[in-house]
Amino acid sequence: MSSPHKIGLIGAGNISEAYLKLAPLFPNTKIVAVADIAPAAAKARADQFGVAALTVDELLKDPEIDTVINLTIPSAHYEISHAILSAGKHAYSEKPFALSVDDGKKLVAEADARGVKLGSAPDTFLGGGGQTARKLIDEGKIGRVISGTMHVMSHGMEAWHPNPGFFFQPGGGPILDLGPYYIASLVNLIGPVSHVTAFASKGFEERLVTAEGPLKGKTVPVGTPTTINAVLEFRTGAQVTLAASWDVWKHGHVNPIELYGTEGSMLVPDPNFFGGTVQYSERNGDYIPVDTSGAPFGKGNWNGGHANYRMLGVADMLDAAESGREPRCSGRVALHALDVMVSILEAAVSRQVITLSTTTERPAPLTEEDAVRLTTAR
Numbered sequence: 001m002s003s004p005h006k007i008g009l010i011g012a013g014n015i016s017e018a019y020l021k022l023a024p025l026f027p028n029t030k031i032v033a034v035a036d037i038a039p040a041a042a043k044a045r046a047d048q049f050g051v052a053a054l055t056v057d058e059l060l061k062d063p064e065i066d067t068v069i070n071l072t073i074p075s076a077h078y079e080i081s082h083a084i085l086s087a088g089k090h091a092y093s094e095k096p097f098a099l100s101v102d103d104g105k106k107l108v109a110e111a112d113a114r115g116v117k118l119g120s121a122p123d124t125f126l127g128g129g130g131q132t133a134r135k136l137i138d139e140g141k142i143g144r145v146i147s148g149t150m151h152v153m154s155h156g157m158e159a160w161h162p163n164p165g166f167f168f169q170p171g172g173g174p175i176l177d178l179g180p181y182y183i184a185s186l187v188n189l190i191g192p193v194s195h196v197t198a199f200a201s202k203g204f205e206e207r208l209v210t211a212e213g214p215l216k217g218k219t220v221p222v223g224t225p226t227t228i229n230a231v232l233e234f235r236t237g238a239q240v241t242l243a244a245s246w247d248v249w250k251h252g253h254v255n256p257i258e259l260y261g262t263e264g265s266m267l268v269p270d271p272n273f274f275g276g277t278v279q280y281s282e283r284n285g286d287y288i289p290v291d292t293s294g295a296p297f298g299k300g301n302w303n304g305g306h307a308n309y310r311m312l313g314v315a316d317m318l319d320a321a322e323s324g325r326e327p328r329c330s331g332r333v334a335l336h337a338l339d340v341m342v343s344i345l346e347a348a349v350s351r352q353v354i355t356l357s358t359t360t361e362r363p364a365p366l367t368e369e370d371a372v373r374l375t376t377a378r
């Protein structure tokens with residue numbers, strides 16, 4: 001039996017709890033230490049899970065730790081991921097992978113040069129919902145995808161996150177914060193994007209924090225667009241509109257992603273989650289629902305009953321390191337998704353159509369066999 005990879009987390013905030021809770025599902029992973037720029041945050045999270053609290057420097061120098069997960073805020077992602085790779089360790093970042101395409105390219109080059117693996121959230125498209133949709137598309141159930149729509153709308157993050165300032169600064173906003181789920185989902189289903197164009201605006205100059213915590217009742221400034229309407233053209237020729245806004249109190253778009261093909265239509269479940277029901281039609285027939293709770297990583301296991309298998313992308317990356325293959329949630333997929341998002345924001349400023357400078361392969365489908373291997377003690 002081979003021993004699990006010893007993993008350190010950098011960034012002991014809100015999402016670190018989910019990574020620590022879910023890691024035991026994947027026997028090739030073992031989180032052994034947590035670090036944070038704020039030592040008290042690292043200690044609190046480390047004590048909660050009985051792991052070591054280290055400084056960032058100590059964690060990066062620890063020879064026992066071969067993999068580090070970057071759970072810092074978006075503006076620190078590049079610097080921390082670069083430091084992890086420079087320490088000769090596999091790096092997996094929360095999204096967005098970096099804030100500029102140049103920085104993303106540097107990370108991919110650094111990982112290649114050092115012979116270590118680089119991965120990035122989201123890994124939600126590896127869940128039952130994303131993989132079932134992928135299988136149905138690959139089987140030709142809706143034919144060739146001609147077009148589609150994506151809607152990601154709410155009234156922002158200030159009602160639930162105790163420290164929501166970063167969401168409203170460059171690196172945040174609905175495109176860079178939630179866009180990664182949507183773009184990765186469509187790269188999985190349709191493949192890479194070739195061109196984008198967009199319009200964008202800020203609905204409000206500041207946001208009132210209503211979440212419990214020290215900032216409750218205070219306002220945070222808005223330094224990035226919060227309403228964006230974009231069109232994406234995929235290399236296949238498919239055109240998909242993306243309407244992303246944190247300025248919307250209420251809307252009627254119940255299906256976050258709809259795809260329209262030559263032989264039918266598909267309603268893809270929320271790419272923010274791992275499970276959900278996929279629906280597709282044969283031409284204009286009734287929708288045929290496909291429950292994905294029996295598919296790998298589709299079963300409800302989290303607060304509110306939804307499927308949450310964060311750490312699946314990390315487990316797949318480490319499995320890839322062992323067999324020498326490309327991880328499914330690879331730096332290259334994340335770089336392309338970043339290029340799409342940054343180009344959308346650039347197009348909204350320049351009012352031009354942007355030709356992307358990157359491309360990627362569709363990640364390999366995650367089979368039942370892969371799921372068994374990733375969840376079985378070795």
Ligand SMILES: NC(=O)c1ccc[n+]([C@@H]2O[C@H](COP(=O)([O-])OP(=O)(O)OC[C@H]3O[C@@H](n4cnc5c(N)ncnc54)[C@H](O)[C@@H]3O)[C@@H](O)[C@H]2O)c1
Nearest residue numbers: 011012013014015036037038041071072073074076094095
């Ligand atoms: N909160 C969620 O539900 C959620 C879900 C999915 C993805 N994410 C992503 O995870 C990342 C973290 O989100 P969060 O909600 O946990 O944020 P958070 O603000 O709660 O925590 C971030 C932590 O990173 C630390 N940090 C910041 N800069 C650092 C640096 N240079 N070195 C070391 N530590 C540093 C902070 O002190 C803080 O403890 C973000 O990229 C976010 O988009 C969050």
